[in-house]
Amino acid sequence: MPIELKMPALSPTMEEGTLAKWLVKAGDTVKSGDILAEIETDKATMEFEAVDEGTISEILVAEGSDGVKVGTVIATMSGDDDSAHPGPAKAEAVPPASGSDAKEEAPTKTSTPQAGGTGPKDQGGQSPAPKDAADRVKASPLAKKIAEQAGVDLKTLTGTGPGGRIVKADVEQSRPTLGATQPVPPASGSDAKEVLNQTSTPQAGGAGPQGQGGQSPFTTDIPHERQKLTNIRKTIARRLTESKQQVPHIYLTVDIRLDALLKLRGEINTALADRGVKVSVNDMLVKALALSLLEVPACNVTYTPAEMIQYHRADISVAVSTPSGLITPIVVDAGHKAISAISTEMKVLADKAKAGKLQPHEYVGGTASISNMGMMGIKQFDAVINPPQGMIMAIGAGEQRPYVVDNALAIATVMSATGSFDHRAIDGADGAQLMGAFKRLVEAPLGLVA
Template sequence: ATVAPKAAEAAAAPAAPAAVAPAKPAAIPDIPHTAEKLSNVRKTIARRLTESKQTVPHIYLTVDIRLDALLKLRGELNKGLEPRGVKLSVNDLLIKALAASLIQVPKCNVMFTPDQLISFSRADISVAVSTPTGLITPIIAGADTKGVAAISTEMKDLAARARDNKLKPEEYQGGTASLSNMGMYGIKQFEAVINPPQGMIMAIGAGEKRPYIIDDTLGVATVMSATGSFDHRAIDGADGAQLMQAFKTLVEAPLSMLA
């Protein structure tokens, strides 16, 4: 029997996909508990980080960095800055080092879009700050051209206002790369989730005394582990490795990033 044209077309056409049922909430175990409605901030964090892990192919690169020279320089700078009421943190110097590294390795100071690769000529560093309502990333704009005292003063102001929920949107939206430091919690090393649409984030672990080879002799040095997470759509592994190498070099010879 001849199949009618319309029937043949219907048979050849793929079946319409079944509507995806919304995910059901997880069953809550019968254990004493409290429940708190998700805040808009927490919902935004959940949405953006889920989007990042599901759509951005992350590549992770880790280096160990000797901190002794940076700590010595920080002490000397703080003595000179004391009359101005400025006290540099290690993180302030790492913000500067990351910014300088991005300018030195511009292939990592980028943003991926579906049809373009955006390359930035300025390093705006988003710095992860924990607040009572969740994580937020205030931005040090143009950190590559700012002095470390200016970075320190600005960072203290941004962090204080972030914790009081007083930041303006333009002070935490944007940025060309991020820095997340968990060393104060004793975390040795971690892999941070990229803050989209940025191309990379630097995760900083704790500085600690470790056995270390110095001039072919086993000694003890203050060492930290830093891990860069890179968007592999935009940044090749070799370029990410150059960024990590530049960051390590600047932190281990910190006077060069102040020039």
């Protein structure tokens, strides 16, 4: 009996994923633990391992297919008993189609030739657009949308997609001026990378490429391209939108003198040079935030409509920029770890994040976050809280500024730090207390190594 290989749930929040790459093909023999595919989740690209032994019978979902729901059968495999008596040959999986056909999950069957011929064709030798059981023309969602906007009857078109399916190009070719006069809806599937050099015609008496309703069309006379959203980018957009809509933010900023911390960092790195450890300013700030949360536990919380959850350990989510978008690997129990241990751990986590190899336990959770844009020259910014956490610390650049030192004006290295707090859970006074503790620890950094 064939074994069904289903799209796995590789993270707690995963509902669908992109089958980024198959590492096996039909006919390959696999054993438990072999890597079958790479799957892009809402957080990272992860490996899909085999749990049984057998032979891959059929690939049902082609690599590159996105929006594949968890639990969807993506391939079948025969066990040892089945492989000795192979069944009839199966059709190969259809590769991702152009345009919005890329999201089609199942291959399209070839029509059976009519008796005495090869089936009805038009003069160009292409099969007319096939119809489904309800006698509806088979067309991709994007093709249908463009046709509807342009007033094109799909029944008059011949499809060039898999199985004669009508795709975007078929509709556009039926109206040579369509691309120049009609706004094109957002692309899906592999249409997302298509470069569009379409020119919108200004309305008479108007001020540019706008319709009578005053709304700009999707395309302008500026050359551009559309890029498909990754699952990570979709998750970032959804979660941050929810955060700004549902979480009342309060922002508190302090200026912090860094000279003592920079001096201590240099001494630590000199002492640890033979161990190959190089501590960064951010490693020290992670430790400072963790200790501040333990000192002010009223800020180490999560709000729910029914109760408040207060944590007795500070797990710090550290924002890391990756090619796919922002992700926040976690330094667990940072308040009780040495700065050198935090440094070593962060290097490993950052490398895995940029390679898309983080495991769920390495980024799910955290009691508070820190985001440092100082290395990019940003002086000060307000970060968006990462729900369900109650706060995030935004770190600006350390720079030479006039600063009062021992009651006299001097030049010091100063940075601005801004805490964003969930005002449902954290009062302004508690937030101010946390910012004060953070400032004190950074300006007197021996407390970080005591």
